[in-house]
Amino acid sequence: MSTHKREHGGLGRADIDDLVHARHADAFAVLGPHPDGAGGQYVRAYLPEALSARVLARDGGQVLAEMEQGSVPGLFVARLGAPQAYLLQVNWAGGEQVTEDPYSFGPLLGEMDLYLFAEGNHRDLANRFGAQLIEVEGVAGVRFSVWAPNARRVSVVGDFNNWDGRRHPMRLRHPTGVWEVFVPRLQAGEAYKYEVLGREGILPLKADPLARATELPPSTASRVADVLQHEWQDQHWMEVRAQRQATSAPLSIYELHAGSWQCEMDDAGEVTRFFNWRELAERLVPYIQQLGFTHIELMPIMEHPFGGSWGYQPLSMFAPTARYGSADDFAAFIDACHQAGIGVLLDWVPAHFPTDSHGLARFDGTALYEYENPLEGFHQDWDTLIYNLGRNEVHGFMLASALHWLKQFHIDGLRVDAVASMLYRDYSRKAGEWVPNRHGGRENLEAIDFLRHLNDVVALEAPGALVIAEESTAWPGVSQPTQQGGLGFAYKWNMGWMHDTLHYIQNDPIHRTYHHNEMSFGLIYAYSEHFILPISHDEVVHGKHSLIDKMPGDRWQKFANLRAYLTFMWCHPGKKLLFMGCEFGQWREWNHDSELDWYLLQYKEHLGVQRLVSDLNRLYREERALHEQDCLPQGFQWLIGDDARNSVYAWLRWSATGEPLLVVANFTPVPRELYRIGVPFGERWQEVLNSDAEGYAGSNYGNGGMVESEAVPSHGQPLSLGLNLPPLAVLILRPV
Template sequence: MSVSNVKGLMPGRQDIEALITARHRDPFSVLGPHPDGQGGLIIRAFLPQALSVRVLARGSGEQIASLDSTHVPGLFVGHLARPQAYELQTSWAGGEHTSEDPYSFGPLLGELDLYLFAEGNHRDLSRCLGAQVMAVDGIPGVRFSVWAPNAQRVSVVGDFNIWDGRRHPMRLRHPSGVWELFIPRLEPGAAYKYEILGPHGILPLKADPMALATQLPPETASKVAVPLAVEWQDDAWMQARAAHQRPDAPLSIYELHVGSWQCEVDDAGDVERQYNWHELAERLIPYVQQLGFTHIELMPIMEHPFGGSWGYQPLSQFAPSARYGSPDDFGAFVNACHLAGIGVILDWVPAHFPNDEHGLAQFDGTALYEYDNPLEGFHKDWNTLIYNLGRTEVHGFMLASALHWLKHFHVDGLRVDAVASMLYRDYSRDAGEWVPNRHGGRENLEAIDFLRHLNDVVALEAPGALIIAEESTAWPGVSKSTAEGGLGFSYKWNMGWMHDSLHYIQQDPVYRAHHHNELSFGLVYAWSERFILPISHDEVVHGKHSLIDKMPGDRWQKFANLRAYLSFMWAHPGKKLLFMGCEFGQWREWNHDQQLDWYLLQYPEHKGVQKLIGDLNRVYRKHPALHDQDDVAQGFEWLIGDDATNSVYAWLRWSKDGKPLLVVANFTPVPREGYRIGVPFAGTWEEVINSDADLYAGSNYGNGGGVSTDNRPSHGQSVSVALNLPPLGVLILRPQEG
């Protein structure tokens, strides 16, 4: 049968017009193979700028037909007498390309996937939407799918189709609003975006919200990623993780920014390039082991367009930043940490996202991921947009992001950024600048539901993983279970302790007597939540001074104050977090464009602070009294909390098995000889830490390694010790066993 005798070969005028103008909502109804009503197939392809198209039998490569050009430039049509699998061989000015017809494949995503996505409860969305390398009907290629329910048309564009949105328009799956297309023979590494025709016209090209890899910023395209192929060897760690991360286990976290911890520098000390994940593992892991931290916490490594945001304005919630290597490289880094006994926590940002035009903002021409009303959806502090977590698809998108890192990358915990801004609709807003919830209150009920759901799902899907809240308000029950009415977090950052203790330590010692309660007040509420004591990156930037530069006095006093403060922190109830550079007393504020000032470690004072941190971590991990009851009152006992005149504090830390440690802090530069303190057990009390010891570059004033008790009652105890308290120093002692 000749082509000229086949009815319906050409599509209707409206279809042609919609194809030419890239406005067709259902390209599969026109393009690809269609029954001719006589047992054969009509084949149509719209390939602007193609020279010719031949139809080949799939497998043999034998030509079985040709598609003729029409009066419509780029539209080719042809006929097969009988249905059979075929390929299209297309000639272009630059060469020839042979591939299966994208419009010959049926619907791709399963109904269950679409249902779970619409419900907001798809637990493995990163293996469903986005660009998935796979085979369909035995044909290798990439399945693209993207949620854009209000779009009139969505196309995949990239180098593979010269970024022409007419070439690969997608199929809309009703009623989910997900568009999909399988592009056969496309290989991993291809850069792509989505061209979206919104309700009011063509939008700027959009990166894939579900991208698993991206171009290196400042380039903004998504990349087709190979399926993860990490050679995981961390089974032993993963099996024991829940025990490692119980509330009664030691948790000491080293927070760092991947791009500025250590870099390759030139002779002048200027950064030439940032290390990749493999190089970082070689350098960072031994360092963290040497210092005795149990975990590292990475500032957000999800891809973000602006490096100066430090990762806190991410646009690719499923893609590790291309700055440091591939997703597999990041997985190998986590694996190496686990083999070294180090847990990995990621900062994660579900509160807001930047308004870059290639990102989520007005994604399909409407407020899709964000609230439509700027009084709900715009953060004026950060010039960012707020996720509308009350929309089930957005709720599920962020839930899936959390699970993606925890399950596919074996990450041990997420520190959820800016929780306070999520909980309150009036966060950082004046009267008249916010919209009350449905009850007329200020709480963001949708975000609260999301956080509670997140914590419940993580407990089921990633047992033993930590979810930590950066939350600065008095919201009750942040770390209580959802069954008890709490938010369900594992821990809450103790921002009150951080502010009070830093305010105290910055006072000249002569004035500290008037601020005495700032160090003790934290014990009033210490058991209300499971807390982490954070000295984070936020405290050493923006004119706040580095940690050592906050300290008063001359050089000697600054270092003594720093050592005392860190020792006080490690002896205080609560898990620990310290930002990079603080562990050796970096003088300048942190700068994300420079590496840490490692040269300072040639000086004994800086080396001494670093040595102290290592010893504090070892004591903290070795002695259960410092960690196994730090969320209950039974683990702490005041001995001296009211000696404001001398700025002295003393307390006992108790383990579950009744073994105490004595902590005594003197926050004046005055050595105090024979200072009497009651203790619970007679005998010798050994010094396990003296922050003034000479090995920390201190004055070495102390008790010669230990002191014996006298039968003199004091501070409610039957016996006591007379201690020499070092100036600006902290002592930790234990009763001698045997």
């Protein structure tokens, strides 16, 4: 054996060069313990910048051998007379370190984990891959694993190794392309990234796609997450959730952005501090109870680099953002909502991801998570990359992300963002700018398969949880079961209803007669899907004006229009969603960099809108006619849909057992005296809500709380009521 090989425990020059230049594809083949051919073993460790090293016995701590450093700085070798468990004692300029040798441990991930990962059907990636606190052979530490099949070498780096990619190169598990290493004695909280050597050279350091914790942005490292310590107290909620979220149950959603609902501000109006999840729960839960919403929906809280994306460009699909506290804080927030009878929905983005260099983009030097061809893989509208859901591992990655939130955090449903962009390969693209599917069509077949699989798996793994589609096209069967050829979502946002009715209400009342069908058109297709009526954040930003500021007329008319519109919405078939600030008529467009304008609640008009929303939610929950048959045509009956001249609409909502509510809307500023409307029965009808009531800062014009019917047939009904219709208002009545 040459002097060189003896000096380095039998290592050849090529292996040494690859180690020194951090390009060795299989560090485990040369580092750690290896037979010497004579019954003993060599122990090799590559410790750049170490001063000296020893091998100690793992059980007793006695010195087994001084490690020698040959002509290659940092490459230490010792020979033991017989194989045994050992520790490394390393002297650095900053002190002494005693640790087990990462390269003394065998393969870590089980074959079934790797098989399911490659198949795209591993349901629990969050607790198996990424950084996991585990014990190996009685030694506590962190097992790191990351998918990078086209990398030449991957190392985990962090403060624990001075961010030096030569220190902890990982083992490649063939044929899955997963790299792994166990770093002994590491603990939760440690910051880390992956250094990836691609075919073209070293890439910018990458955050862990499977990280369950991260540094606070703008820092971009992942953190080793502790196991969730929270002890759940929401057993009752979880038991009754399925019936609380059935299509026959009331579903009234308050959409919010966690950072800008309330926060600490300085005198200049700048945010000084976000509330953490526990502080937010103390403030938000009583408010939602007061307003009567059944659910909240959080805009995306997965970690995202740019706050101005509002979370819709996330990079850590398994990590709650560090902006509002820890994973345990987030779990405590969910639990507090559940104990108060409030469901929690999360916005979730499986359509695309940002191009930040520390993220998923060209993760191992190739298009791994995204499509290679920019005509498939680059989203021009958002400057983002599109997930290649036809790839098993990416399909499984997104599936596991969904289940992580639903199962680990007891989330009650996911609202899937930008579904339309997933369904169509030509979404927002001109001719020649997109790639047809294998049949020559425009449908994205792999995304469709993913969405169907997602909905089937959620139904199985998280019974009672909702998956809701933000889908803006006429794609058929979005909320039909997959067994019937549908996509399998629980609900679809009704974007058509939202656009039509907002267009109508923004018209001056004198012009509404020409737009009468915009308020009624939604009933033509109201039962083609299970719908949620959304007035979301998208409608109150980017120059679209706030909801109150969309309304025409003077101040009084603006508020009257807003109250009438909200009452119309709550009485229309379909579940409800309202964005924060709309419930009290905030004038300003929503700004994610400041809290809502809570000071407005000192004014009676704003307080009136808030009281109305509270009363609408209470009525919506209590009156079965308003929610029980939301998704069934027999729950709705037109009485007057054609009085365009007076801009009046009237209809009945029916419960499953035949109890009606009468809804009458007057969308002009003209009070109408003794306006006749047919009713099926009932000697007396009680006015249960009038959006023009004095308590809502209205003019208090109405019917004194009660109206007697007359035996005058009208609108195909045997009886009728002579009603006083208040201006720009909606009445709700029931027979008593």
